[in-house]
Amino acid sequence: MNHAFVFNFIFFTLSVFLSSKTKAQQNYSGNSIFTCKNSDAAGPSATFLYTCNGFNKSCMAFLTFRSKSPYNSVNAISNLTSSNPKELARINGATLLTVFPPGKEVIVPVNCSCLTNDYYQAETKYILGQNPTYFVVANDTFQGLTTCDSLMRANPYGEFDLLPRMELQVPLRCACPTYHQKTNGTKYLLTYSVTWGDNISNIATRFNVTEGSLVDANGFSTQAQVLYPFTTVLIPFPSEPASPTTIVANDPPTPQDCSFKMCKSKKKTLLIALTTSVLVMCAFLFVLVLFLLRKKSVRLFKRRVRGKKKTGVFSEEIREEIAIIEHLSxxxxxxxxxxxxxxxxxxxxxxxxxxxxxxxxxxxxxxxxxxxxxxxxxxxxxxxxxxxxxxxxxxxxxxxxxxxxxxxYMENGSLREWLSKNSSIEHQSWGRRIQIALDIANGLQYLHNFTEPCYVHKDINSGNILLNKDLRAKIAKFALVQESERMVISDCPTSRVVGSAGYLAPEYLEAGIVSTKMDVYAFGVVLLELLTGKDSIALQDGREVMLYEIIESIIGKEDEEEKVSLFIDPCLVENCRKASALQLVKLGLACLVQEPETRPNIEEVVSSLMKIQANDMQQSISPIISNNLSLER
Known part of the structure; x- marks a missing residue:
């Protein structure tokens, strides 16, 4: 009797165990995830994560993630999902340097495990941006690969307590095959993020699986089940999913909680700026050349300027200068x-x-x-x-x-290093400093106006400006550069402040606003460093103050030209032309105005520098010309 009882008990227990392994893998969440206030008090719910009912408690699983700036490269996506970048590159047929086109479905390998007795999950972390909500993080940033309810459970912050730069624990939706799926040949499950227009039939066709296996894996009641964007379905695979199964899809609409604004630099504005810049450049080139040669009459000069403007001879040279040519590295x-x-x-x-x-x-x-x-x-x-x-x-x-x-190779190192040395004759050249400033401005003008899309460097400082053997300046270190047409500039600014202290524009520090004007601000700081030879942050009365605040205090006062000259780099004092120095200081301070809309744009900066350079050269050669004329007489 006792033996029979034990046998029947064991048989009953095994029957229950195996039956739990043969049921459908998971239930589809449907549109219930959009309420963000679901409960699983009665048992595991699909509105949280996938139920821990697989044959194994942990396994290798896969997710799909649609490439979207700034998460559009192997390393960016692997950082967001805490996956292995080498494995991510391998399975997608990419390298560690690959940048995916917008909307490309990327396969992400993750370690999936039952950290609790209820749900499977893969763990990652995320730093919140501006105006954060659990809903936006789940459905916009992570494209439905996590849920609002699971985020709220995984973090100690209330729904209305989220602040920028908080770190969230993010449980990602993944699962391991059931006993039934294992016996039918399924080795891996891929969590597919549903987008607009998806249905069971076209998903099965694309991934070369049967509709029946999808119905079974997701607990669908019928093959005509309606699928909702920002939800996920599980796709069973007998082997690792491969990159050819993924496609480039259209980006889903942005949630209404998060509005994006485009770069103010539109094509019409760009064309006007380009035309103006070219005309200004041509005019000053002609003025300078004709002044130096002094061999042409005023009438000929005017005729040639008109002719060049019509024929566009110089504009062809400028187009060659600014052409975007993808060179083979x-x-x-x-x-x-x-x-x-x-x-x-x-x-x-x-x-x-x-x-x-x-x-x-x-x-x-x-x-x-x-x-x-x-x-x-x-x-x-x-x-x-x-x-x-x-x-x-x-x-x-x-x-x-x-x-x-x-x-x-840049023989003279960074501008910061060069300014710290004061022994060479080159350091005493006033014209050399102006040329370095113009080189930096020209580089920024190219990034802001002559690339498509326009770019913001975001980290302009004297350490990131390098000088070659001829002391010509080149902008370096593009790790923080961003496409300004895609930048969030008001409601959803960058999630964390990056860059160099002393060079960051106030609107970026306070609200994360990114635009080309933040590069103009940083240029203003560098320009004052060039003129004074001092660091951007100085000590005054035992406390740190911005260099521009000290100089700004004397502008508009009596004898401002004389007072400004006191701040000029001692190496330049003998060669310094006070009028030019004052012009450059005022240009630098104009770039450092607190309100970005009142700062000059970079083409206006270039134009001002060219005028100052031309005037400076005129002052330099005037004595020589006068001496030559005296000798001729």
Whole structure:
């Protein structure tokens, strides 16, 4: 009797266990996830995560994520989802530097496990942006791969207690195959993020699975089940899903909670700015050339200016200057990098992880930067831009967890380093300082107006301006650059402040607003550094103050020209032309106005600098011309 009872008990227990493993994998959440106030008091609910009813408590699982700026590269997506970047690159047929087109469905491998007895999940973290809500994080940022209810449970913050820069724990929806699915050959489950127009039939066709397996895996009542955007369905696979199964899809509409504004620089404005800039440049080139040569009459000068404006001879040269040509960057072998830098010897170290390298049997000196993390944005941008005043990327090398970027070598280092030295004659050249300022402004003008889309550098400072052997300036370090047409500039600003202290515009610090005017602000700080030779942040009465605040206090006062000259770099005092110095100081302060809309745009800055440069050259050569005329007489 006792043996029979034990046998029947064991049989009953196994029957219950196996029956739990043979039921449908999960139930589809439907549109209930949009209420954000669901309960699972009566048992696990699909409005939270997938139920922990698989054969294994943990497994490798996969998600789909549609590429969308700023999460459009291998490293950016892997950081967002806490997945392995190498595995993500491999399964998508990509490299660590790959940037996906907008809307590309990317397969994301994750470690899925039952951290509680109720639900499967893959864990990641997310830093909140401006005006955050659980709903926006779940359905916009993570595209339905998590839910509002599961976010609220995973974090100690109430629905109305979220603040910018808070860190959220994010449980991602994933699952492991049931016993029934394992016996039918299913090895992996992919969590597919539903978008507009999806149905069971077209999903099954695209992923080459049967409609019946989808119905069974998701507890659908019928193959005609209505699917809602921002929900997920599970797709069973007998082997790893591959990148050819994914497509480029249209981006879903943005939730109403989060409005986006486009860059104010529209094509019409761009055309007007370009035309104005070209005409101004042509005019000043002619004025300068004719003044130096003094061989042409005023009538001829006017006729040539009119002629050039009509024929566009100089505009063709300018178009060649600003053309966006995607050049092929060389892919170096790691052995080449090691040999060039003598195995990264200390004698070849420039600073930090930047090394001097000698390539092509000693014929070419280049700079090699060893980096970790996501550099795809910087690499792909540098491949597309082509301007003398922007650092040139020669090539790159991938080796294990490191990326090695190979740049043109800048013999005079950074502007900050150069300003700290004061022994050379070049430091005493007033004209040299103006040319450096103009080089920086020209580089920014190219980024702001002559690329499509326009770009914001976001980290202009004297340490990121490099000088070549001829002391011509080039902008470097594009890690923070962003497309300004896609920037959130009011309701949904950037989630965290990045950049260099002392150079960040107030609207970015206070509200995360990103626009080309923040580069203009940073340029104003650099311009004052160029003039004074001082750091952007100075000590006054034992406290730190911005350099521009000290200088600003004397503008508009009596003898402002004389007082300004007291702040000029001592190396320049003898050669300093006080009128030009005052003009440059006022230009710098105009760039540092608190309200971004009242700052000049970069083309206005370039125009002002060209006028100052032309006047300065005129003052320089006037004594020489007078002496020559005296000798002729």
């Amino acid at each position: 060389k892919v170096y072998r790691f052995e080449e990098i090691k040999e060039a830098t003598e195995n990264f010897s200390s004698k070849n170290r420039i600073e930090g992880s930047l090394f001097r390298g000698v390539f092509n049997n000693g014929k070419e000196v280049l700079a090699v930067k060893r980096m970790r993390g996501d550099v795809s944005k910087e690499v792909n941008l540098l491949k597309r831009i082509n301007h003398f005043n922007l650092i040139k990327l020669q090539g790159y090398c991938e080796n294990k967890a490191c990326i090695y970027l190979v740049y043109e």
